[in-house]
Amino acid sequence: MSTATAAVQEAPPRQERDSAVIRFAGDSGDGMQLTGSQFTAATALAGNDLATFPDFPAEIRAPAGTTYGVSAFQINFGARNIQTSGDELDALVAMNPAALKVNLEDVKPGGLVIVDTGAFTDKNLRKAGYETSPLDDDSLSNYRVFKVDMSRLTVESVKDFGLSNKEALRSKNLWSLGLVYWLFGRSRAQTVDWLKAKFAKRPEIAASNIAALNAGHAFGETAELPSEVDAVMIPPAEIEPGTYRTLTGTEGIAWGLVAGAHLAELPMVFCGYPITPASALLHTLAPLKAYDVTTFQAEDEIAAVCAAMGASYAGSLGITASSGPGVALKTEALGLAIATELPLVIVNVQRGGPSTGLPTKTEQSDLFQAVWGRNADSPVAVVAANSPGDCFPTAIEAVRLATKYMTPVILLTDGYIANAAEPWKIPDFADFEPFPVTHRTDPEGFQPYLRDEKTLARPWVKPGTPGLEHRIGGIEKDYNSGNISYDADNHQRMTDTRAAKIDGIANDIPEQKIEQGPDKGALLVVGWGSTFGPISRAVAHCLEDGMDVAQVHLRHIWPLPRNLGQVLKSYDRVLVPEMNTGQLKTLLRAQYLVDAEGLNKVSGKPFKISEIEAAIAERFGR
């Protein structure tokens, strides 16, 4: 890479910036997710903090060139702490007219728009709904536009490899990645290594892709770029020392569940059924067989939860995962796990709804489903992760509660957290306190529902244990013996006890902390889940601007932290930003009789920092 380094040194000095937001956009077959994840890896290596937002259509190969087939990957990276994937784009790479049309509105005025002119054919323009080419009229006058025929240049760059025109064009994304690497001063080495490893068995494919990558980079170095296109330098962020990796929420949940099972000293049986965006958990766990992980692709969502429950009944840690519609199907089985008081973790990777809704877009609208969405009085514990990195400890917490309290635990994430990646300081596993499970083996005085006085959990007995043979089921059971009981007083007592067991968890979780701001005052912003990033940044800005605002962010949704009522009442007003129409807000109003106000958005996209800032400022009359 010495020649590349030399060339950079000769080029005009790079503009130093604090942070930048880039979005790669193209057809869903153009490899934009791959391009984005490579840029992410290179950026993490360059020492920047970052956050990403992959945004892709539900269709696997939507008709090429259409607006609904556009796939995009956004990354915000900087020399400072990055908490969101960014409100507005500093640069957009548009691989065709449809990608330009769909994404242009997110580019900030004066932002850089890089377009592949080779893809701006009459046919593609028509498909995108352009009557005239936006490159030829003044519709892009508010932006700095960099027109380059990437298609032709890519084909030229790989002409020595004897590929067909169509095959050659597949490397277009790497050509564009090479150019963007140059623009932002990123090293190609990581991507070169990755291509060599990925195509180890087809070195000619690796070589042609590397050639395209290098050609894009060289184009940046040597071509006489228009004056409005400037190379940028974003210095490394101040990052806590340690070993890092990029982590998606899917990986965070999967590895957290495995870690939780190890802390509980239990084998795990993970049962899933394909559903977007939760399937990736099954894919991530299936190769981990050596970690005492058994995975099972069931015939449907109901079978998945039932098999998980069967595994828990047999003494393993049963886990199932889905998204809202799938969780709805699991509901009856969840009731059985509540009645038979078996540990079970149900991951819900929330997506837009109702019904099939927006399978690949994010939403937080299953909070009611998690807390209250069952027939009868059927309490479970509910926890929610707030970022990809937070998925790891939150999954461990879900396993801890499920095994300690013999209860189903619903673990909420969403499509944004699941797919987004961030640099993650890898924790030392020795820092996590083990919570080993002891299955009961002593027949002396055994009754299936005889409870632990403190946790109210019943004993967990593995079938196969001599002398403890017993029967459990969904019919109401006698308080101690577990035999069928239709007795009126017994049902009252069992219902009260099931509720008390879950309520008691509040004494076993931390008190709610204030993330930032004063511990009493004018306004408290309360969030949960993936809104953590934008809320944190918005509250920080408002504090800098002198507003009397504080932030809390809930991990434990049910039971709620024992001091939360007190915290809420310490502020004049409470604002709850959520990607739903007001579910946590309603829950807080119901539980604490506080006049919580909602800030609600269900567009399938995360909150922008500016949207939350505006809502806070409005409450201070600004």
Added chain:
Amino acid sequence: MNVQTPPAALLPKDYASDQEVRWCPGCGDYAILKAVQKTLADIEADRADTVFISGIGCAARFPYYMSTYGFHTIHGRAPAIATGVKLANPDLNVWVVGGDGDGLSIGGNHTMHAIRRNVNLNYLLFNNEIYGLTKGQYSPTSKLGTRSPSTPLGSVDNPVSALSFAMGASARFIARGIDRDQKRLPSIFARAHAHTGCSFVEVIQNCIVYNDGVFEHFTEKEVAADNQVWCEHGEPLRFGKENEKGLRFDPKSFSLEVVTIGEDGVTEDDIQIHDETNRTLGVMLAAMEPPAFPIALGVIYCDPRPSYEGAVVAQNEQAKGRLDGKKPTIDALLRAGHTWTVT
């Protein structure tokens, strides 16, 4: 050296729990319960390793009456729960018990997949052709024209044959018995237990309250011999009061036909020998219905293949074997792939 006295052999009653059985007086389920308890004594089953798993319905109360482990679950889902149990502990001796509504209507999907995956469990489907616990609606196995509270003018939808369904789902073991046949029912259950994979057993069961006598055209003493054929591997498929009838394969129509030895030149040699490993024969026998044919009883098809959970365990063990005895650590998992260090 410690001299261990062998544990006293358990009697059928030792497999009964202390719970009062709450089926209707005269229900066929009593007989099946008795036959299962006898089977467990015969095979010297360990109560601690034995698990009965059921769905919802009259039959599904079964686990409460056994002194083994038991899980009374939700409607139709017992095979799915049993699959999870076997994945977690393949050594358990798992029996799934359910009725025709449970296993072929609401739970038909799970029944199909437990069978085709070949989970090593015994599925006892009590078929009384009616919904009993919900007070007598027609079921997916009810004959056309069944009058019930939900079909006052008679049902108009075709019933499913439990064993044909099982064969369609690639069953490797199917058998059929009758509740009142206490002599032969335990032998069928014992064969089901001995078979590795999903053993699917249909038990013809009389519902004395809502569907009484619906099977009497082949179960009553005076008609049984002419309307039942017992399938014994390697033996001719003969039946009839004088054992004079038999099943003959007709290559022209590619089907079985009922013939009488001594009539139309039929000899003993013409009678089809039962081969329980012959899938085509199994499909034909499973579909036979009186009055045109005798109903096939006993082990109709048995051709073992490795079980699902056995294959899963093998893959898990293979993955562990690649580590050369090293225990995989969470620290290693979190550091796999690309990492970098900030100093």
